[in-house]
Amino acid sequence: MNERKIPMQLIGLFDSPYVRRVAVSMRLQGFGFEHVALSVFRNQDEMRKLNPLVKVPMLVLDNGEKLIESSFILDYLDDIASAGKRLVPASxxxxxxxxxxxxxxxxxxxxxxxxxxxxxxxxxxxxxxxxxxxxxxxxxxxxxxxxxxxxxxxxxxxxxxxxxxxxxxxxxxxxxxxxxxxxxxxxxxxxxxxxxxxxxxxxxxxxxx
Amino acid sequence: MNERKIPMQLIGLFDSPYVRRVAVSMRLQGFGFEHVALSVFRNQDEMRKLNPLVKVPMLVLDNGEKLIESSFILDYLDDIASAGKRLVPASxxxxxxxxxxxxxxxxxxxxxxxxxxxxxxxxxxxxxxxxxxxxxxxxxxxxxxxxxxxxxxxxxxxxxxxxxxxxxxxxxxxxxxxxxxxxxxxxxxxxxxxxxxxxxxxxxxxxxx
Incomplete structure (x- = not known):
């Protein structure tokens, strides 16, 4: 099995620049993720069930924790990225x-x-x-x-x-x-x-x- | 003289919650600053001269560098804060x-x-x-x-x-x-x-x- 142990879910469409920058970053850093392609406008009810604040991107961690705001999601990904895979220098x-x-x-x-x-x-x-x-x-x-x-x-x-x-x-x-x-x-x-x-x-x- | 060597300037009114959270943080961390109390609406022309993007808060460093977006300004302040003065844990x-x-x-x-x-x-x-x-x-x-x-x-x-x-x-x-x-x-x-x-x-x- 080549599946990652941590199947994070990324919620939101790539026509949101905030979702897209997180998705691109995850691919560059080698994080696997399941993409949940729901719209905050067209799929509002379905979205609200998963994502009560109806904000994208939302990153759902394997422990169920739900992270919001792309800059803070990216900060988290940099924090857990393997050596050499940070996209923002540490300091x-x-x-x-x-x-x-x-x-x-x-x-x-x-x-x-x-x-x-x-x-x-x-x-x-x-x-x-x-x-x-x-x-x-x-x-x-x-x-x-x-x-x-x-x-x-x-x-x-x-x-x-x-x-x-x-x-x-x-x-x-x-x-x-x-x-x-x-x-x-x-x-x-x-x-x-x-x-x-x-x-x-x-x-x-x-x-x- | 008790003046700090680095007289940072914080541009924006405290009725902006983004400006206020930076100002409060700076006081808690012991950073001196000069407050430039201009409004992005009422003082638009004066603001634009100092702050071409007309976004507050803007933090002007002693080297003239102009930082924008409160979360990134706060990240910078945490990065240079003395030991024990971080407001967001490092990792x-x-x-x-x-x-x-x-x-x-x-x-x-x-x-x-x-x-x-x-x-x-x-x-x-x-x-x-x-x-x-x-x-x-x-x-x-x-x-x-x-x-x-x-x-x-x-x-x-x-x-x-x-x-x-x-x-x-x-x-x-x-x-x-x-x-x-x-x-x-x-x-x-x-x-x-x-x-x-x-x-x-x-x-x-x-x-x-």
Missing amino acids: GEERRRVLQQCAIALIGTEKAVQILYDTKLRPAEKTHAPWVERCKQQMHDAFGLMETQPASPVLSGAPITQADITSTVALAFAKYVHPAEFPAGCYPRLEQLSAFCEGLPAFIETPME | GEERRRVLQQCAIALIGTEKAVQILYDTKLRPAEKTHAPWVERCKQQMHDAFGLMETQPASPVLSGAPITQADITSTVALAFAKYVHPAEFPAGCYPRLEQLSAFCEGLPAFIETPME
Whole structure:
């Protein structure tokens, strides 16, 4: 039997960037998991039975413990990962740098989600244009800041980090939900990182759609 | 001179629960900071000059580096804190437990913010009642889950943790912005924790209003 002793369950669809970054990370770290592909909107009742807070991702451990919030789930996975498999360095300047790049990518992601929620999850007449505009500016401010960061060491052969994963997942999601805001070539350095990462098996096996 | 060598700047108002939990943590850990009390709404232009992403809290280090996202700022502070001053254990089961309690409190906080944004930051006719109801349910689900956790060890004399701080800040904020949702006695165990923590100097010196 090659099955892992610890069949963790990952609840949530990969069209959530928060679920996708956890799934990609687990594949890169070699953690097996069962994917429970329920939607927080379309499968709300079924979801609520497993996941009373209706928040994804949720990671169910083999002891039944239910972990929420992707950054804390990733922190746990790094804590139990085998040597050399951490995606965020354990401490110091490198940790701060990786987490701050994640922070910026997560703001880009959050703003993309907020725009989507305001424009798609309510009747058109309930959309508030000034709020959407504010979020669009903050979204592009975040992607613009990601674009000005030094090129990721992963492009020169260094191990992949959570900053690479979260930035790549953020761009894929934002392009998918707001294609008009992200014409090809608008964030060229980030697109280069993204093309590299999306070519890795862990990303290919975790398609967003 | 008693001034610290590292005059960190904390940007944002304490009416943001995310800013307040960082400020309380810094006081408990003995980090001096200069408080830059600007609002992301009322002082938007001034804020943008210091803080291009207009996200609070932002912690400006003495080298000019600007850190964002309260959970990552707190992670950094724990990383540089003196021995015994960590607010989240460094690893293992205790770390997971504290971070998961934070995660639940942060969902309660996030939902309280989303309700506020939908009902106050846009014209009344743009409020979408089904969305507000969904958020209210999730908010109470989170507070209800916090209420069912074992009583915090801090009430029996153990050192305070980030779970205590974040839960207390979450309740204070939610009660302040949605008083009708939180009549006295509705979450008695959480209120007991809150009364204890709000009586500590670090909380008293960081008033929400």
